[in-house]
Amino acid sequence: MHKIHVHFMGIGGSGIAPIAMLAKAAGFVVSGCDYQETNYEETLLHHDVNFSIGHDVSHLEDVDILAVSPAIFDINPDHPELLEGLRREIVMTWQEFMGLYLQKDKKVISIAGTHGKSTTTILAGLTLEAGGLDPSVQAGTIYRPWDAGCRIGESNYFVGEADEFNCNFLNYSPDIAIINNIEMDHPEFFETFEDFKEAFRKFIMRIKEGGLLIVNEESRGIQEVLGDMKDWIKDQEIRLVGYYLNKSFDFPFDKEYKGQIISYDADGMVFHVKSEDIDDIVKLGILGDYNVSNSLGVLSAALYLGISKEEIKDAFKNYKGVGRRSELKANIRGIKVYDDYGHHPTAISAVIDNFKKMYHDHKIYAIIEPHQISRLKMFPDEYLQAFSKADETIVTKSYMGREIHKHLEPIDLQAMVDKVSNHNAVYIECFEKLVEHIADKLVPGDIVIVFGAGKSYQITQKLIDLLNSKYRH
Template identity: 30%
Template structure:
């Protein structure tokens, strides 16, 4: 459901007791963590038990499993996830009592008030780039607050209430949330059509990014990855509106450029040139060109915030990843199993390039779960084409998420478009049968990769167990 943003956005310490409907999700759990750190009373509910709920309970939150009107308790403010339906009994109760209802975006804005905000936006790469920037700033001695749509491997957390003035936030465009924030600086990784279930047209989606430019402080700056045409165009829009723009990438038009890219196994190395000056080398522990672009964008942002290259580069080099972003789940019988959140054609393409580097002389075996009916209908063919970069492909059925099923829209749309011989592609609508398909295809030296934004992430441990039985 979509909850309107109120005209007056209160600071977090003025919201009273706060109840989160969908508190276990990546977005709301991070906000709840920050409020708890500030001593704000927090409660919440979620559909199922999770380690996130356990962690929040440890921090002092009252967390319920299941939804019931009684869970609202003595709350003054109710924050609602976009995945929650209008008929949710806690939402109905909050409305009946006239309580303050907030969407995720307004709740995040409430905890960011009074800080110097750096907002990271873009169609792809937001979580990784926000994470890279956060870890790099921490390595410089700063203690920024942060809210990320994934958990840092270093801390196991998706949010932190820092002592410094900076607040690094992943700015989600999927439901227009990023248009609520007023950042000092912003970073945009790329702009290409997505979330058309919300925006309707590609033009409307791109127009939202144009509007986002106006949210950036005129005295701040915008970093764009100019290798991406959409982000490069946004840089032109920002310049025309008087914003300072820093372009990054491999291209000759970049102000901060990555040169001499080298990919060996799980590492990526590149040299940084800023305005013609060679600053030095960065060595990442994560593979793939798209992660290099994320890293150079984070580096450029850190430099413009006044931090030193050596410290930023060391921080980037220490970054070990984020959960569900090319995350190693384990290895059995010389088969490594990774998991990643990629669900858009270009994300799939980037992660398969990274998987190819990881595999070396081995093969890449992929299970892909399309995410959302509308996205599969619009991008299903392109998803299939992108999957052609693998050696073996198992396509699952659509993870429906917040939409209703549509006749004729299934994972078969994706599988039919994969440009590999028929014996190397299978559409498997039964979730429970997918792990066996992967194990049947995997050989020693291969990389198995589970891709998608849904419950495909649960497959990795099952694959490892089956590999263990076969070894």
């Protein structure tokens, strides 16, 4: 019997690499390539996934499917390898491949929303694992205990991140969908918030008849999307569950979960959750009010699937988060350096607010690599607010990403930084000069958070190297 050969172009990406590993485990012949070295190199090789550095037409010999990242169509649309794949009609995005092949005949749980997808997806996977459901899991991150963004399970359950960019999530047909929040993002793809919300309406309409939709009642975007879908939800016999921390939304939910934060410390958050099937105290091993909110969605799905309260509580308590989400990378002489994937201004502000709660007696520095010019243009006031949150903020050059060939009018970041209301922000374009600037100021007890989804990890490493060198002597 012929095994389908899938070649993953751009295999080093945080979303596509886990798919290659899952495909290999599912019995596909898998190969891949990327134009540069990747953080996933060791993990891919550990999963027997071979790949090449550089793209070449010769990679397509005996290949049945060329699975690509959607970004390739913006960054390198005329590459011969891609053009040959298109000529042979074997190209699909890795999201299409996941929906068509890896999720086929599975009980699919999709995690969607502007913020918090990866963290919530891994928590959902761990909770199903604690409940003995042995799921396969896919998320666009690295979960350190798995050394990957995926878990290879033997059961019929598949927990996956559902990304709105490029309407990627319309490739999935979930049995259960959890939506954390809906807030405008990806202005390089969606022209207006109405377009953005319409994509989420279409995603909801992909839920299988009689399925389960779980939503954050406090998200205004979710409220606006639901308002137009009351009849469809009823006609399709979709079970609708809502959760909230502060204020419920007046809508005909089948069930609601109310959470109330009791306390937080360095080991996580303690909260009370109440509904008709639970009235209990839960400990979550990660910080952030937003993470408590998102975890309520996972908790309600787990109870629906018959997982016991004790198993859920164990999974929540032991969860310490995923890579690049407020991840402590170094503690050098009491100076803590954190790495965070946050690049939307709402996410940046929420993370800094969280650190200010936790470390209110410490000085907090934020280093921010803005992500794409269109996002800066869409949210100028929100970015200014984010820049003003820390005790001092250093802004560096914007990461271009998918917009590199779009010839967009650049943003004068220096002029933008000059507008920060409390004048606590500076603009330094050169990474080396940036880390020298901050390293000279840092004293034991200070907190540094490096934000970005592009090259910001290089800043984190340069700062750690400089601090280690400084304190070695």
